[in-house]
Amino acid sequence: MSRLTNKSPQCRRTAHLACLALLLAGSVAAAAEYRFTPEPTYTPEAAEEIYRPLLDYLSKATGETFILVAPANYSSYWREIRQPDNTDFSYDEAHFADYRIQRANFIPLVRRLQPTSYTLQASPYFEGNTESPKGLENAKIATMPAPSLGYALLAEIFPDPVQQPEIKSNSASWRDAMDILNSGEADAMIFPTWMLETFGNPSNITVFTSSEFAGPAVLASPSVPEDVRNKVRDALLNVEGAPELAELLLELGVTRFVPASAEDYKGNQSMLSGFYGYK
Structure with missing residues (x-):
């Protein structure tokens, strides 16, 4: 008889529990949530409905879980930007994007192809x-x-x-x-x-x-693992192939996303210098 079959029932139970613990640990790791925070250009209730297809798309495309953090208004949004641990991903116009990049080391992933004016x-x-x-x-x-x-x-x-x-x-x-x-x-x-x-x-x-600014950008917190950032970037670069996002892209004025860089937004945070809390 093999050594495995010679093990006592207690040993087999212990081995079974150890395997179960490993499986559960893997499930917990796979269920990690990432927060996505767009500018409050809609009420929180409207934002939940508008951005839901995007979060579902990202979850399906990356194997990660995404939840929406919808700020109540611009005042609270500006306060939260100055506390960068409040989100993992953001969708920002040029002045906020530059502030996050320069002040909190956020990483630009993609931007809307169309510029903003x-x-x-x-x-x-x-x-x-x-x-x-x-x-x-x-x-x-x-x-x-x-x-x-x-x-x-x-x-x-x-x-x-x-x-x-x-x-x-x-x-x-x-x-x-x-x-x-x-x-x-x-x-x-x-x-x-x-x-x-x-x-x-x-x-x-x-x-x-006004003059034109680089289109709004999706940025990632530096705390997000690089492989997750890459999966999100790749998914967003391919939104044209996702018919379930057609209505959302029309709502956001997006024909497609293109790769973004810090240079695209450099200097735009200066527009925030006159507002309370800017340092």
């Missing part, structure tokens, strides 16, 4: 001068709250607090800002330029369009 538009019913931003100094301008990129650009356009327009920064989304303008609650708005093609009102008057 913002357009300042006025209602056709606004009675002031719409030939330049200066003509909107007495206007009410809708935008997302500080320090969103739209708000940061308004701060650059109107640097003098004495001559600033009334900034209505209570929008829950960029489409909400559009609705505020179209309803007459505001005289103007600043809006991502790419969205105007789909959701814009052709009657509005374009006053100013």
